[in-house]
């Protein structure tokens with residue numbers, strides 16, 4: 094099953110989506126995206142929010 098993170102769930106207006114087989118894949122992609130596009134570091138709080146926003150597709 095593929096997992097998907099829609100950045101727009103956390104950052105309204107952003108249409109970035111990360112897909113992966115594991116939560117770890119998505120967290121890595123999300124951390125790189127958050128840094129590049131939103132200027133955010135992957136703090137424990139941010140990681141937790143991302144984990145909660147990951148859904149099975």
Ligand SMILES: [Zn+2]
Nearest residue numbers: 100104107109
């Ligand atoms: Zn984004």
